[in-house]
Amino acid sequence: MTDHSPNVTQQKTGEMLDAIALATHCQAGATVALSGALAASLGQATANGSLAEGVSGAQADAARKLQATLTPIRARLQELADSDATAIGEFVRLREEGQPLAGYAVLCGGPQEMAELSLQAAQALQDYRRHVSERTHDDLEFSITLAASAARGAMQLLDSNIRIWPLPELHAKYNPIIDDLAARIDALTPVRRIRK
DSSP states (O other): OOSOOTTGGGSOHHHHHHHHHHOSSOOHHHHHHHHHHHHHHHHHHHHHHHHHTTOOHHHHHHHHHHHHHHHHHHHHHHHHHHHHHHHHHHHHHHHHTTOHHHHHHHHHHHHHHHHHHHHHHHHHHHHHTTTOOGGGHHHHHHHHHHHHHHHHHHHHHHHHHHHHSOOHHHHHHHHHHHHHHHHHHHTOOOOSSOOO
């Protein structure tokens, strides 16, 4: 087993978990992106369940809208999970070519995008609350919690990266972004307990 797998999402689940657990470096970005993708997948299933029950009108429209919103988010988070495995290599290449700030941008851009996508997923799922069928109501809440957690994890990863590389340019660019992400994540409303 190697430490770097550029196609983590193409592995079987057990292999993927082993690769993350047994690596000699922490694949935080890939793990966060996968978490966001799983949240989006579960959210899409709640829309599928509603449509399978034969909902119509506004409920059916909302289910289709949720599916359309989450499909590209899920796909992009999968791509980010795979690209995270090669991000360090790209960073080293750019630094060796005399472009260190571009290299740091690679390591910061991924977590920023993961946070944005997970936030978008959580917000779309919250908007769907009033339309979800009773059968998949609880699953929707699970997916909101997972998406909100993935967004927070991605934001923390970005925050960690600029702490590790405390360059003024990075702080100037990313501290306002982190503050904005943190405020938007705090505004999400995952439930503490499942109550109707």
